[in-house]
Amino acid sequence: MTTNLSDGFENIADSTVYGLFMSPVGRYTNKQHEEHKTIILEYIQSLSEVKNEPRPFISRGITQMGPDNVLEVPQLAPIKEMIIDAVTKTNASAFQYNLPEIVIADSYLELADKQSMYAPHEHSNVIYSGTYFINFDITKHALLKFRRNTASPHYPIFQLTHTAQNAFNQLDCEVPYNEGDVIIHPPNLQHGYEQNLNPNRISLSFNIAPF
Ligand SMILES: [Fe+2]
Numbered sequence: 001m002t003t004n005l006s007d008g009f010e011n012i013a014d015s016t017v018y019g020l021f022m023s024p025v026g027r028y029t030n031k032q033h034e035e036h037k038t039i040i041l042e043y044i045q046s047l048s049e050v051k052n053e054p055r056p057f058i059s060r061g062i063t064q065m066g067p068d069n070v071l072e073v074p075q076l077a078p079i080k081e082m083i084i085d086a087v088t089k090t091n092a093s094a095f096q097y098n099l100p101e102i103v104i105a106d107s108y109l110e111l112a113d114k115q116s117m118y119a120p121h122e123h124s125n126v127i128y129s130g131t132y133f134i135n136f137d138i139t140k141h142a143l144l145k146f147r148r149n150t151a152s153p154h155y156p157i158f159q160l161t162h163t164a165q166n167a168f169n170q171l172d173c174e175v176p177y178n179e180g181d182v183i184i185h186p187p188n189l190q191h192g193y194e195q196n197l198n199p200n201r202i203s204l205s206f207n208i209a210p211f
Pocket residue numbers: 121122123129191205
């Protein structure tokens with residue numbers, strides 16, 4: 001057998017770009033979603049009072065169903081257990097914090113109406129943030145988006161015209177998901193959604209405490 005070896009160096013790449021410091025975003029599919037959705041919808045129907053516009057500085061058209069830290073409601077115990085499993089599995093492939101137990105710092109069940117929105121925001125003093133999509137249709141409801149933080153404490157950042165969009169210059173992006181999925185991400189990764197065009201987008205957001 002003859003092997004043809006090139007005697008020229010012109011085809012050898014002389015430029016390489018490495019991507020550093022990736023952000024982990026976990027997607028966990030809840031296999032018991034239908035059962036859990038029924039529990040949550042029954043819980044919502046049993047509520048006599050709800051809170052309208054609970055976070056007016058960053059959102060519009062939102063109704064909070066139930067109290068702060070709603071996952072402490074005994075009726076929602078199976079959902080809390082599922083969220084803990086989702087965080088445990090995501091952590092195992094993400095930051096790999098050595099956590100003796102998963103502690104939920106706060107959790108909110110939210111109903112987003114037609115024309116609702118959530119401005120890009122972050123959470124502090126927690127180690128993971130996440131959202132469980134309970135009633136969600138990707139063709140009708142606003143998608144959760146993540147936004148690059150372009151601020152720098154030391155040097156200015158330039159936004160010039162790009163010749164193409166890629167992982168290094170895009171300003172916002174999303175991960176694929178459907179109803180029944182839990183998306184888990186670093187709390188300081190800016191997140192939110194643009195105008196939601198249809199009613200009844202129901203989700204449960206939560207934050208995980210460091211201890
Ligand atoms: Fe959030």
